[in-house]
Amino acid sequence: xxxxxxxxxxxxxxxxxxxxxxxxxxxxxxxxxxxxxxxxxxxxxxxxxxxxxxxxxxxxxxxxxxxxxxxxxxxxxxxxxxxxxxxxxxxxxxxxxxxxxxxxxxxxxxxxxxxxxxxxxxxxxxxxxxxxxxxxxxxxxxxxxxxxxxxxxxxxxxxxxxxxxxxxxxxxxxxxxxxxxxxxxxxxxxxxxxxxxxxxxxxxxxxxxxxxxxxxxxxxxxxxxxxxxxxxxxxxxxxxxxxxxxxxxxxxxxxxxxxxxxxxxxxxxxxxxxxxxxxxxxxxxxxxxxxxxxxxxxxxxxxxxxxxxxxxxxxxxxxxxxxxxxxxxxxxxxxxxxxxxxxxxxxxxxxxxxxxxxxxxxxxxxxxxxxxxxxxxxxxxxxxxxxxxxxxxxxxxxxxxxxxxxxxxxxxxxxxxxxxxxxxxxxxxxxxxxxxxxxxxxxxxxxxxxxxxxxxxxxxxxxxxxxxxxxxxxxxxxxxxxxxxxxxxxx
RNA sequence: CGGGGUAUAGCGUAGCUCGGUUCAUCGCGCCUGCUUUGGGAGCAGGAGGUCGCAGGUUCGAAUCCUGCUACCCCGACCA
Numbered sequence: 001x002x003x004x005x006x007x008x009x010x011x012x013x014x015x016x017x018x019x020x021x022x023x024x025x026x027x028x029x030x031x032x033x034x035x036x037x038x039x040x041x042x043x044x045x046x047x048x049x050x051x052x053x054x055x056x057x058x059x060x061x062x063x064x065x066x067x068x069x070x071x072x073x074x075x076x077x078x079x080x081x082x083x084x085x086x087x088x089x090x091x092x093x094x095x096x097x098x099x100x101x102x103x104x105x106x107x108x109x110x111x112x113x114x115x116x117x118x119x120x121x122x123x124x125x126x127x128x129x130x131x132x133x134x135x136x137x138x139x140x141x142x143x144x145x146x147x148x149x150x151x152x153x154x155x156x157x158x159x160x161x162x163x164x165x166x167x168x169x170x171x172x173x174x175x176x177x178x179x180x181x182x183x184x185x186x187x188x189x190x191x192x193x194x195x196x197x198x199x200x201x202x203x204x205x206x207x208x209x210x211x212x213x214x215x216x217x218x219x220x221x222x223x224x225x226x227x228x229x230x231x232x233x234x235x236x237x238x239x240x241x242x243x244x245x246x247x248x249x250x251x252x253x254x255x256x257x258x259x260x261x262x263x264x265x266x267x268x269x270x271x272x273x274x275x276x277x278x279x280x281x282x283x284x285x286x287x288x289x290x291x292x293x294x295x296x297x298x299x300x301x302x303x304x305x306x307x308x309x310x311x312x313x314x315x316x317x318x319x320x321x322x323x324x325x326x327x328x329x330x331x332x333x334x335x336x337x338x339x340x341x342x343x344x345x346x347x348x349x350x351x352x353x354x355x356x357x358x359x360x361x362x363x364x365x366x367x368x369x370x371x372x373x374x375x376x377x378x379x380x381x382x383x384x385x386x387x388x389x390x391x392x393x394x395x396x397x398x399x400x401x402x403x404x405x406x407x408x409x410x411x412x413x414x415x416x417x418x419x420x421x422x423x424x425x426x427x428x429x430x431x432x433x434x435x436x437x438x439x440x441x442x443x444x445x446x447x448x449x450x451x452x453x454x455x456x457x458x459x460x461x462x463x464x465x466x467x468x469x470x471x472x473x474x475x476x477x478x479x480x481x482x483x484x485x486x487x488x489x490x491x
Numbered sequence: 492c493g494g495g496g497u498a499u500a501g502c503g504u505a506g507c508u509c510g511g512u513u514c515a516u517c518g519c520g521c522c523u524g525c526u527u528u529g530g531g532a533g534c535a536g537g538a539g540g541u542c543g544c545a546g547g548u549u550c551g552a553a554u555c556c557u558g559c560u561a562c563c564c565c566g567a568c569c570a
Contacts, residue, residue: 013563013564014563017563028561028562030561032560032561032562084569087568087569088568088569123570152570154569154570156568156569157492157567157568157569158566158567158568158569163570164569164570168570170570217570236570237570238570239570240570272570273570274570275570276570305529307528307529308528309527309528341528343531344527344528344530344531344532345528345529345530345531346528346529346530346531346532347530347531347532348530348531349529349530349531350530350531351531353530362529364528364529365529366529367529374529491569491570
């Protein structure tokens, strides 16, 4: 299976595509630009959802659900928002089909034209703020802290599985607050939630920061983001959080009476992560042998492969394995015992390695005789034989070690691919020869950012939070600058 | 959406330049049997195809022409 699989060095994007398909995460569908997320891929997404959902609830949010369709007129209410999304909206114009007059197939019934077209949501700010208008009357109704898990559609020209698809799954939080300070704090809190999730669950180190005006969300005052570095030296935004100011409140007339009995517009935030996280997960840790999944997100953490020749031997092995499986499961570990006799052990080793299962235990007649188990870890591919009595402790330790090792490896990769650059020539050279994050001075203007993007394809990924202030000269214009920002080519 | 490429069995492919009893090739996978089983087993036999779709040229099309669709690469756009 892995034999006809590209390596990262040969062709990184082919490697990614092969991995997604061959590890059974997702595939292209009959619908252009849309993917089918297969059971194994969806199981990982469900883990992501479960962990994030708990974090949202723990920070006071509730889930709700808003419609897939948004009246066209809603979009025009916030000028920069509509400008940002207009070019990639799917539009519903009719509500009925009929048999084709020539008897062949089915056609749109032109008599069933909608009075007002409906937009398939590319994001839900407009429908949500139109709804919040009715929910918010007083400061007592605030803060309003809501999240929804949903699909959205953005009609992309070029798509790639998980990284950019026309339809994708995500969560979008939409909150309303009485004060500017509280809304900013909310946006920052959710950024922290995302960063914590990325680092401690996905084992992906991130840099928190704000976006430059050019990269800001359409309709936001400030966009925060976490940015991470993939193994090919390109950046991937792994989550965003927006301080929307009163833009949507004003566009949708959402006012509340404050404690002083005065009408005021509410302050808003929105924040989201998508199935793109799957892409980040794959590209951060996986290697030329296939997927590598961090233990805390792996749908199966431990797979047990028996080695046997006869049914009697399998029975004997199972007598050892089944209690072990149960015991591991009682400690919250997900275990799969693959006792199929239709595949050989070697085949199973490769299969589970390719799918990134963190730990594999092998038990054969030899082990039964000696009271041992072979334990293999996916991240380093190391194997050792341990006493059966020690295996539970070992598994628990190893899961933690693998989780930590993946993070450490990703962090040291990022650190060794982050460059401080002070001249334009060096900037272009590093970008072409090494990739990675480039810390460089920027004069703060959109014109310079645009020029740099045109000439090098690199964009400002983030202006790091709590950035160290430092006098310098803009890499491009030579004008004075007070801090370095992070440039990179990005997904 | 612009430029380039690709489309042959579940997957990967040969054949296409020069149309025709080498025309549907080979490998993996699949099925059956026997031998195997601690890193993707071996041998033997077998099943599986509207050659992407729709037209056209021709006595004859996987092969030539036109249109369409999908995918890949490079641009523009983006989570």
